[in-house]
Amino acid sequence: MTTSTRGTAKVPAVLVLEDGRIFRGRAYGAVGETFGEAVFSTGMTGYQETLTDPSYDRQIVVATAPQIGNTGWNDEDDESRRIWVSGYVVRDPARVPSNWRATRSLDEELVDQGVVGISGIDTRALTRHLRERGSMRAGIFSGEAIAAEAELIERVQAQPHMKGASLYEEVATQEAYVVPAIGEKKFTVAAVDLGIKGMTPHRMAERGIEVHVLPATATVDDVYAVDPDGVFFSNGPGDPATADGPVALMRAVLERKTPLFGICFGNQILGRALGFGTYKLKYGHRGINQPVQDRTTGKVEITAHNHGFAVDAPLDKVSETPFGRAEVSHVCLNDNVVEGLQLLDQPAFSVQYHPEAAAGPHDAAYLFDRFVSLMEGQRA
Numbered sequence: 001m002t003t004s005t006r007g008t009a010k011v012p013a014v015l016v017l018e019d020g021r022i023f024r025g026r027a028y029g030a031v032g033e034t035f036g037e038a039v040f041s042t043g044m045t046g047y048q049e050t051l052t053d054p055s056y057d058r059q060i061v062v063a064t065a066p067q068i069g070n071t072g073w074n075d076e077d078d079e080s081r082r083i084w085v086s087g088y089v090v091r092d093p094a095r096v097p098s099n100w101r102a103t104r105s106l107d108e109e110l111v112d113q114g115v116v117g118i119s120g121i122d123t124r125a126l127t128r129h130l131r132e133r134g135s136m137r138a139g140i141f142s143g144e145a146i147a148a149e150a151e152l153i154e155r156v157q158a159q160p161h162m163k164g165a166s167l168y169e170e171v172a173t174q175e176a177y178v179v180p181a182i183g184e185k186k187f188t189v190a191a192v193d194l195g196i197k198g199m200t201p202h203r204m205a206e207r208g209i210e211v212h213v214l215p216a217t218a219t220v221d222d223v224y225a226v227d228p229d230g231v232f233f234s235n236g237p238g239d240p241a242t243a244d245g246p247v248a249l250m251r252a253v254l255e256r257k258t259p260l261f262g263i264c265f266g267n268q269i270l271g272r273a274l275g276f277g278t279y280k281l282k283y284g285h286r287g288i289n290q291p292v293q294d295r296t297t298g299k300v301e302i303t304a305h306n307h308g309f310a311v312d313a314p315l316d317k318v319s320e321t322p323f324g325r326a327e328v329s330h331v332c333l334n335d336n337v338v339e340g341l342q343l344l345d346q347p348a349f350s351v352q353y354h355p356e357a358a359a360g361p362h363d364a365a366y367l368f369d370r371f372v373s374l375m376e377g378q379r380a
């Protein structure tokens with residue numbers, strides 16, 4: 001095929017990394033310039049969910065899957081109200097998207113939302129570079145934004161680091177809202193929104209939970225005003241070391257021994273609430289094929305991940321914490337990173353990965369059932 005339906009395909013673009021490495025390609029999506037932390041995701045499908053996951057705020061996502069956009073863009077799979085990635089890097093964009101649910105192309109959606117991307121990049125070489133050197137700051141410049149290399153590198157180096165970035169308040173809802181239970185209502189959960197993905201309250205609603213999604217700035221009184229059977233802390237962008245407010249709120253919930261569940265950022269907050277540290281991984285885990293072992297059952301599950309930070313907790317011993325004994329319940333089999341925490345003396349647990357699996361395999365859906373069991377146990 002020699003022609004393209006993509007309006008920006010002939011506009012030159014460059015991806016500039018903070019260490020001076022430069023990749024040349026063509027504009028994809030909006031033309032202009034953008035900055036963020038360059039990270040790679042190994043998901044073969046699910047780009048719509050990835051791009052609209054608020055945890056990707058201020059990140060330039062590199063898709064390792066070589067063909068992106070094949071199924072276009074639909075009206076159903078968004079995980080939040082908009083695209084959050086600050087830039088998108090692909091090898092070979094679909095020339096003709098095809099799917100019965102698609103209402104437009106990915107390229108059109110990127111243009112509509114003003115998201116600057118780049119195509120025609122050797123994403124294998126780029127991923128190997130990021131794997132060797134680590135995730136780093138980057139910029140995409142297309143059309144008239146392209147300037148002398150030294151100047152572009154300098155501008156990238158002037159950007160803020162992801163380490164130390166506090167981003168959850170800017171992505172979270174400003175107003176509380178309710179996701180009703182599907183079918184008979186059995187439980188009420190207060191969900192603290194730090195960048196929540198839409199599928200998460202949906203997975204709870206499917207289990208008879210009425211979910212009150214609260215702003216990131218919610219107080220203890222706001223949480224208990226909904227008379228919750230359980231409290232949930234969501235995923236979210238940025239460095240968990242900055243999330244002092246949510247850590248204090250979680251400690252107040254733990255003091256009351258209310259059943260508690262956290263996902264991703266929520267797992268890091270539980271780690272901090274228990275007194276563990278967090279640290280930045282060299283290049284993180286992003287994709288939908290990561291092997292995790294549930295050490296409480298020995299079972300291995302294939303799971304969806306998106307995290308650049310992790311909890312620093314001992315793998316092989318039970319830890320004494322201000323809230324009783326705690327242990328690492330889940331571990332990533334690729335690199336032994338902590339993937340879950342569980343308290344042994346009260347009903348609280350969390351995972352670093354994504355049991356809501358949007359997109360991804362449903363192996364970890366049992367974790368929502370575990371949350372339900374904790375709430376049932378508290379009532380009995």
Ligand SMILES: NC(=O)CC[C@H](N)C(=O)O
Binds near residue numbers: 055234240263264306
């Ligand atoms: N998906 C998430 O909640 C990510 C948590 C945190 N921002 C990290 O990168 O590790």
